[in-house]
Amino acid sequence: KNGFLIRKVHADCDGKRTPRGKRGWKTFYAVLKGLILYLQKGEYRPDKQLSEEDLKNAVSIHHSLAMRAMDYSKRPNVFYLRTADWRVYLFQAPNAEQMQSWITRINTV
Numbered sequence: 497k498n499g500f501l502i503r504k505v506h507a508d509c510d511g512k513r514t515p516r517g518k519r520g521w522k523t524f525y526a527v528l529k530g531l532i533l534y535l536q537k538g539e540y541r542p543d544k545q546l547s548e549e550d551l552k553n554a555v556s557i558h559h560s561l562a563m564r565a566m567d568y569s570k571r572p573n574v575f576y577l578r579t580a581d582w583r584v585y586l587f588q589a590p591n592a593e594q595m596q597s598w599i600t601r602i603n604t605v
C-alpha cells in the first residue's frame with residue numbers, strides 16, 4: 497500500500513515525548529513494504545533510490561499498533577501508530593477511507 501501521509505512525531509523511543517521543534521507536521525509519500533513503512537520526502541518515483549534521510553524516517557511496524565486518534569480533533573482523518581519500541585506517530589490521511597485502509601493494512605501484516 498502507498499499514498500501521501502502527513503506525519504507528526506509525538507514520542508521517541510521508549511515513549512519519551514518528542515521535544516518541541518521536532519513535533520511539526522510533515523508530508524511524506526508512504527510505502528508499506530513487508531514490515532517497514534517507508535516515508536519518502538518529495539515527489540514519488542517507484543524507481544527512486546531511498547536517501548539516507550528516507551531510511552532514517554522508515555518505521556518498523558513489527559508488533560506495532562495503528563488506531564484512529566479519537567482524542568485528536570485538530571485535524572481530521574488522523575490515526576496513531578505506536579511501535580514495538582514505544583514510538584508514537586500521528587498520521588493524517590487524505591480521507592476517512594484511506595485512514596481506515598492504512599489502519600487495517602498496518603494491523604494485519
Ligand code: I3P
Nearest residue numbers: 504506514515516517518519520521568570
Ligand atoms: C509543534 C507544531 C505542531 C504542534 C506541536 C508543536 O511545534 O506546531 O503542529 O502540534 O504542539 O510543538 P514544532 O514544529 O516547533 O515542533 P499540533 O498541530 O497537534 O498542535 P504540541 O507540542 O502540543 O504537540
